[in-house]
Amino acid sequence: MHIRVECLTHIYAPGTPAERFALREISLEIEPGERVGILGPTGSGKSTLVQHIAGLLKPTVGQVLLDGVPAHAPTAEARARRRRVGLAFQYPEQQIFETTVFREVAFGPRNLGLNGEEVTRRVRWALETVGLDPEAFGARTPFALSGGEMRRVALASVLALLPRVLILDEPTAGLDPRGREDLLARLDAWQRETGATLVVVSHHLDEVARLVERVVVLQEGRVVADGPARALLGDGNLWRSLGLAPPPEVALLEALQQLGWPIPPECWPREELAREILRQWQKRHSQQGARSTQHAARSR
Amino acid sequence: MLLLPGMYMAADSPIHRLDPRAKMGAALVLMVLPFSVQRPLAYLVLIGVVAAVAWLARAPLKPLLRTLRTVFWLAVIMFVFYFFTTPGRPLLTLGEITVTWEGLIAGGLQVYRLCLVVIVAALLTYTTSPLQMTHGLEALLCPLARLGVPVRELGMVMTIALRFVPTFFDEMETLARAQRARGAEIGSGPPWRRLRSLVPVMVPLFVLAFRRAEDLAVAMEARGFRCSPHRTRLYCLSFTRWDGLAVLLVLGLAILVTR
Structure with missing residues (x-):
């Protein structure tokens, strides 16, 4: 699905003393199948923007077009489009309400009016996609699961809608490192398998770097940068100006450059950087090794 | 409200x-x-x-x-x-x-x-x-405390309840949006269906409320809170x-x- 955001402005509580601009004249396009990261500090409007894309908020000014149809319109056409956009909110496990994992994941597909067989098929597929065994988990009560498992159930309940656009708002917040790695790998595999559009909201640069090709940076409701992840993520100054910590690789790269290592800034992502460091280190080591052998020989 | x-x-x-x-x-x-x-x-x-x-x-x-x-x-x-x-x-x-x-x-x-x-x-x-x-x-109800009515505790309960009213409304709105994103139709249709459509919002809301109540109780106790008669206030009447x-x-x- 093609997403086009046109001059979108959103004001919370307009006309009151609490009035606040969440988004200011945002324009951007997301092509079908693109993997986009939306980054920015807390309060920059990331969550508001993605809720607009899912058609859940009414724009104060401007509009969001899903394949050319305004996302918030009350028409059947717009509703059909909205249904192809899956949005997992921050801490999606907080929306869990059903008595069993199966019923929880089936809630979305049932709302689509699907028959029982199709619902079962989708629930099983969605649970497997997030790494939960449908046999073992289906009948359990979701409230007795661990935090990480609940997060997976909640994400499965969005995947079961078979979205053409999947939006994840801070999908790994509060997960341990292993759970985070595993979830990111599964989402990556899901996107490759389905070819759907993936939009990830985060202020965790590291995980976005793994998952997306393009990065849109928001600050105070405005787009301050939009470009290939490779170019933007390596720009340590950009992240510091936003008050975010650059990814560890960038910090390492900068530290090495300061020490006089001639590492080109395009060494990105981390595998490439690692290879380059290894190469230069070996070179230096062999030089240094030669020197220290000489030194040892002299002292003897 | x-x-x-x-x-x-x-x-x-x-x-x-x-x-x-x-x-x-x-x-x-x-x-x-x-x-x-x-x-x-x-x-x-x-x-x-x-x-x-x-x-x-x-x-x-x-x-x-x-x-x-x-x-x-x-x-x-x-x-x-x-x-x-x-x-x-x-x-x-x-x-x-x-x-x-x-x-x-x-x-x-x-x-x-x-x-x-x-x-x-x-x-x-x-x-x-x-x-x-x-x-x-x-x-004003202080005299009732002598009769064994837990006036101070009730006051505390009321203060906390009032404090969390806006929080609840925010959460309810977020939950409604989250469920709408899963295709739920909240608050539409005939009365019986409208009532049923509130379940996906009310259940998580209560879960959150109970969890918050527990956290709050632990936090208060960790700071030594007790409804003792010797408790002082920052703003005195x-x-x-x-x-x-x-x-x-x-x-x-x-x-x-x-x-």
Whole structure:
């Protein structure tokens, strides 16, 4: 699905003393199948923007077009489009309400009016996609699961809608490192398998770097940068100006450059950087090794 | 929302500055008075007094009158009830039903009383923050603590409840949006379906509320909180000369109009 955001402005509580601009004249396009990261500090409007894309908020000014149809319109056409956009909110496990994992994941597909067989098929597929065994988990009560498992159930309940656009708002917040790695790998595999559009909201640069090709940076409701992840993520100054910590690789790269290592800034992502460091280190080591052998020989 | 009409609006006025105990006491008297006066002039005096208080409190007129909407149907029912059931001089006869002058007056009087009570209550909530109100209530109910009523605990419960009302509304809205993103139709369709559609919002809301209550209890206990009688407050209530004057004025008014 093609997403086009046109001059979108959103004001919370307009006309009151609490009035606040969440988004200011945002324009951007997301092509079908693109993997986009939306980054920015807390309060920059990331969550508001993605809720607009899912058609859940009414724009104060401007509009969001899903394949050319305004996302918030009350028409059947717009509703059909909205249904192809899956949005997992921050801490999606907080929306869990059903008595069993199966019923929880089936809630979305049932709302689509699907028959029982199709619902079962989708629930099983969605649970497997997030790494939960449908046999073992289906009948359990979701409230007795661990935090990480609940997060997976909640994400499965969005995947079961078979979205053409999947939006994840801070999908790994509060997960341990292993759970985070595993979830990111599964989402990556899901996107490759389905070819759907993936939009990830985060202020965790590291995980976005793994998952997306393009990065849109928001600050105070405005787009301050939009470009290939490779170019933007390596720009340590950009992240510091936003008050975010650059990814560890960038910090390492900068530290090495300061020490006089001639590492080109395009060494990105981390595998490439690692290879380059290894190469230069070996070179230096062999030089240094030669020197220290000489030194040892002299002292003897 | 709160059962009380109107909401607190922070402002600086002589009424806002009054001690909550004095204000609540005075408001109580002003709410009882419309039911105990007899003479037409007294009715007008009461309206004048309430209007003067509203003016002193710098209450915006429109929102204040809008609080009356909350009791519109109650007022209509009360008026109709008195209008048709009070015996007296016939005003109009339609077949079997006869309405009377006395009925008209009695119905109007009921509506007048209701409106006055609502406006006074609205003025009280408008000029007194929920926190102050709880402090005041706790102070006024203090004598009951000797009888074993857990007044302090109730005050604490009320303060916490009021504190989390806006939080709940935020959460409810977020949850409704999250479920709508999963294709739920919330609050539409026939009544039975509309009620059922609230389940996906209410269940998580309660789960969150209970979890928060537990966290809050642990946090409070970790800081050594106890509802002991020796607990002190950052903001102490102070009963000044002005508060005394306000109470005396209202009591004077009460004697004057009920004589």
